[in-house]
Amino acid sequence: MLVISLYYLYHLLFLLFSLGLTKPLAGTPAGTGRNRLAVLVPAHNEENVIASSVRSILASRYPGNKFDVYVIADNCTDRTAELAREAGALVLERKNKTLRGKQHALKWAFEQINLDDYDAVVILDADNHVHPGFLGVLDHYLAAGQRVIQGYVETKNPGDSWVTANYAYMFWYLCRLQMARTRLGLSAWLAGTGLCISVDVLRRVGWNVTTLVDDVEYTCQLLLVGERVTFAPGAVVYDQKPVGLRDSMKQRLRWVRGQTQVTLRYIPRLAWHVVRCWWRGDCGQAVRSIDGIMWVPMQLVLLTSFTVSLLMGGLNYLAGVLLSVPAFYLLPLLAERVRIRRAWTYLVTAGAFFFTWIPVTAYGVVTYDQKSWWRTPH
Numbered sequence: 306m307l308v309i310s311l312y313y314l315y316h317l318l319f320l321l322f323s324l325g326l327t328k329p330l331a332g333t334p335a336g337t338g339r340n341r342l343a344v345l346v347p348a349h350n351e352e353n354v355i356a357s358s359v360r361s362i363l364a365s366r367y368p369g370n371k372f373d374v375y376v377i378a379d380n381c382t383d384r385t386a387e388l389a390r391e392a393g394a395l396v397l398e399r400k401n402k403t404l405r406g407k408q409h410a411l412k413w414a415f416e417q418i419n420l421d422d423y424d425a426v427v428i429l430d431a432d433n434h435v436h437p438g439f440l441g442v443l444d445h446y447l448a449a450g451q452r453v454i455q456g457y458v459e460t461k462n463p464g465d466s467w468v469t470a471n472y473a474y475m476f477w478y479l480c481r482l483q484m485a486r487t488r489l490g491l492s493a494w495l496a497g498t499g500l501c502i503s504v505d506v507l508r509r510v511g512w513n514v515t516t517l518v519d520d521v522e523y524t525c526q527l528l529l530v531g532e533r534v535t536f537a538p539g540a541v542v543y544d545q546k547p548v549g550l551r552d553s554m555k556q557r558l559r560w561v562r563g564q565t566q567v568t569l570r571y572i573p574r575l576a577w578h579v580v581r582c583w584w585r586g587d588c589g590q591a592v593r594s595i596d597g598i599m600w601v602p603m604q605l606v607l608l609t610s611f612t613v614s615l616l617m618g619g620l621n622y623l624a625g626v627l628l629s630v631p632a633f634y635l636l637p638l639l640a641e642r643v644r645i646r647r648a649w650t651y652l653v654t655a656g657a658f659f660f661t662w663i664p665v666t667a668y669g670v671v672t673y674d675q676k677s678w679w680r681t682p683h
Contacts, residue, residue: 309606309613320481320485322485324481324637326481328457328538331438331539332541333438334445335366335438335444336442338444340425340443340448341371341423342367342372342423342425342501343372343373343425344373344426346359346362346374346375346428346430347377348377348381349385349405349410350381350385351431352384354431355385355388355389355431356389356391357434358431358433359374359392360392361434362429365439366438367440367441374394374395375395375396376394376397376431377410380399380400380401397414397417401413406517407519408515408519412513424504426501428500432461432545433498434543435499435542436543438541442539442540443501445537446501452503452505453501454501454536455483455493455499455534455537456537456541457537457538457541457542458499459542460472460544461543462545462548463546463647464645464646464647467651468547468550468553469548471658472546472553474637478634479496481637481640483538484536484538490589492532493534494524494534495523495534497520498544500534510530513526516566517566517676518559521601525571525597528594529574529578531587550661552681554661554664554665557669558668558669561665561666561669562669562672562675564601564602564603565604565670566673566674568601569673572602575601576594604666623660626660630656630659631652633655634652
């Protein structure tokens with residue numbers, strides 16, 4: 306129980322530190338548009354959202370001759386490719402029924418485009434909208450020498466349901482931790498969308514991700530080669546979250562399975578990397594890898610914590626969770642200055658949403674070797 310308590314205390318300290326940090330305005334600081342960007346949008350049967358997403362990206366306050374938008378129409382059976390093309394995107398149509406999923410679509414796309422034409426690639430989801438200054442902020446960080454950048458993933462629909470509100474709480478909390486990690490010189494963590502990778506890093510590290518959570522796996526790969534992710538809170542991307550509990554649980558099941566896959570594959574490698582870095586005097590990289598070890602196996606800590614606490618506290622523990630989780634999320638809501646009325650109204654459901662993680666996590670850990678992929682409906 307002491308180990309679990311120390312784990313939670315570790316992350317709580319990051320949150321408390323982050324509460325004193327000021328987030329820059331969306332779209333700031335803006336660069337001068339010196340970097341040429343390839344924006345990649347993987348899409349599988351996304352005809353409902355792809356056109357508005359493309360138009361949002363193309364409306365960016367960034368020189369039009371300095372970025373291209375590629376939509377990867379991955380095994381689509383609807384009008385995704387047609388609508389994306391009409392909206393102004395360059396469309397790459399992929400047909401591969403064996404290797405399905407975002408990570409495979411991206412690897413294929415990197416081989417189709419001429420990376421020599423670009424300084425960096427930007428990855429977005431098919432339902433995303435971006436702040437007009439999103440690309441400009443990425444340009445600023447690239448010009449400052451940052452090689453891998455994660456933007457601020459804001460929930461597009463926090464007031465749609467109690468489920469989307471709880472996603473918003475989680476992402477507001479996580480983005481606060483990202484700000485703290487970057488300020489302390491650690492590595493932020495890629496979030497699957499709103500990310501930017503310099504072509505130099507992409508060529509060095511490659512794109513060889515095979516788990517269900519390409520973002521977490523690629524962050525681990527970056528740590529192992531001495532790279533780190535910088536969080537750019539002014540680069541805002543708006544991400545649509547599942548409205549219904551069933552779709553949410555299916556999405557989170559994929560996350561837990563993927564997180565467990567990464568835990569088993571990379572925690573031993575990160576631990577050995579810590580020893581090697583410390584031995585050669587690279588304390589900064591050693592500490593960043595230790596932080597990775599404290600981050601990756603969160604699903605195992607959550608499951609163990611729930612089991613032990615339930616056995617020790619019973620009904621008192623359950624009641625405590627229902628009261629303490631809303632109080633905990635109150636901190637990032639205040640720090641983010643959230644003014645969405647429904648986000649505050651749904652805060653009382655945060656404890657109940659926490660409990661929905663338990664069956665998802667338990668089943669996901671047990672069935673971690675299943676790599677079946679499905680799209681989240683938008």
